[in-house]
Amino acid sequence: MKKQIVKTITFLGIFFSSNLFAITPPTPEEYKEIVDSFKLIDTSEKELSRTYKINGEIIKAELQKEENEPFQEVQHIITIGDKDLGEPKNWTGIDKYDQKLLFVACISLNKKIVLASLVRSSFNAKKTKQTAVRYAGYVTEIEENTCCGNYGDIGDDCLFDEEHSAGWETSIPTYNPNEFYPYFNEQRILERLYETGTCDKKATNEANIEVLLGNKWIPQEQSWDIKEKIATTILTLNQLLENAKSNQKLTFEQINEVLKNEELNIKTLQKYNDLAYYLQLSNKNKEAIFILEKIIEKFPNRTVAYLNLADAYNGLNNKDNAKQNYEKYIELMKLDNKKSKIPIRVFKHLNVFKSNETIREK
Numbered sequence: 001m002k003k004q005i006v007k008t009i010t011f012l013g014i015f016f017s018s019n020l021f022a023i024t025p026p027t028p029e030e031y032k033e034i035v036d037s038f039k040l041i042d043t044s045e046k047e048l049s050r051t052y053k054i055n056g057e058i059i060k061a062e063l064q065k066e067e068n069e070p071f072q073e074v075q076h077i078i079t080i081g082d083k084d085l086g087e088p089k090n091w092t093g094i095d096k097y098d099q100k101l102l103f104v105a106c107i108s109l110n111k112k113i114v115l116a117s118l119v120r121s122s123f124n125a126k127k128t129k130q131t132a133v134r135y136a137g138y139v140t141e142i143e144e145n146t147c148c149g150n151y152g153d154i155g156d157d158c159l160f161d162e163e164h165s166a167g168w169e170t171s172i173p174t175y176n177p178n179e180f181y182p183y184f185n186e187q188r189i190l191e192r193l194y195e196t197g198t199c200d201k202k203a204t205n206e207a208n209i210e211v212l213l214g215n216k217w218i219p220q221e222q223s224w225d226i227k228e229k230i231a232t233t234i235l236t237l238n239q240l241l242e243n244a245k246s247n248q249k250l251t252f253e254q255i256n257e258v259l260k261n262e263e264l265n266i267k268t269l270q271k272y273n274d275l276a277y278y279l280q281l282s283n284k285n286k287e288a289i290f291i292l293e294k295i296i297e298k299f300p301n302r303t304v305a306y307l308n309l310a311d312a313y314n315g316l317n318n319k320d321n322a323k324q325n326y327e328k329y330i331e332l333m334k335l336d337n338k339k340s341k342i343p344i345r346v347f348k349h350l351n352v353f354k355s356n357e358t359i360r361e362k
Contacts, residue, residue: 031070040097051212095121106199244278
């Protein structure tokens with residue numbers, strides 16, 4: 001009960017410190033409607049973790065999440081080898097959408113391991129309806145004899161300067177957080193840790209810190225700018241979604257790689273459908289069709305997939321396949337007693353197709 005009270009007070013402090021929200025916070029349903037209107041991606045189920053090799057020791061640092069609708073709270077959970085260091089019970093609020101983890105390992109002057117994380121997440125202000133970005137930071141100092149949750153933050157000043165405090169957030173008209181935050185990538189975060197004396201550059205270099213990416217151990221600083229071929233093998237479905245949403249280049253090889261690693265099943269179905277939707281939205285119709293046909297092959301009654309597939313074929317000016325899939329979509333919607341919810345554009349497209357067929361017959 002005590003933990004929940006502390007968490008609630010902390011959360012409310014962060015929440016009401018922003019003048020971006022209306023006085024009454026949005027309900028979960030209202031919140032979802034707002035973020036959906038900006039096409040933000042729910043990444044709340046994404047695991048935020050890094051596995052390091054430091055001086056030959058395997059260390060896994062992850063952020064445990066707890067739901068606090070419509071937000072989340074996170075804390076560090078650290079494992080050294082087979083030794084679980086326990087939970088520090090130190091929670092920080094983040095948002096559910098567009099989460100990205102920036103994680104850095106380094107060595108302090110007194111030869112202790114320092115793990116620093118910065119979680120970037122996004123939301124939309126109900127009052128201004130602008131995209132806003134929140135940053136939550138942790139800096140943890142550990143050693144091998146640490147146990148039982150007796151570790152925690154050594155100060156947000158290691159990450160945030162006087163202008164940007166913990167839980168710092170801002171509102172922007174377009175979603176490009178890299179433009180306004182001074183420590184938006186791992187290299188800048190590490191430089192900040194050196195500047196504040198939290199970590200020692202020489203000791204860090206001598207530690208030969210490596211990061212596990214896929215099944216490869218990569219030197220930490222190389223892992224931040226990894227080559228495309230290696231990146232292809234480690235992309236996740238969530239990363240593909242983020243890339244598709246921000247209109248980054250995606251290849252069939254990358255999509256195939258993810259399909260191999262993350263099976264198309266009932267749990268991943270919605271994310272693959274969203275991936276195809278964002279691809280089609282940015283005129284990557286061939287890639288969208290590639291995914292949607294796999295979805296329909298496995299889930300032939302997936303109604304919305306036929307609509308997305310028809311739109312993608314229409315984008316390629318393939319009217320015959322577009323018509324076939326629009327008609328299948330209408331058929332399934334009628335069977336589900338949802339005829340009134342069929343978008344008007346579907347009927348408009350079909351009318352155009354029929355008019356063209358009449359002209360061709362004449």
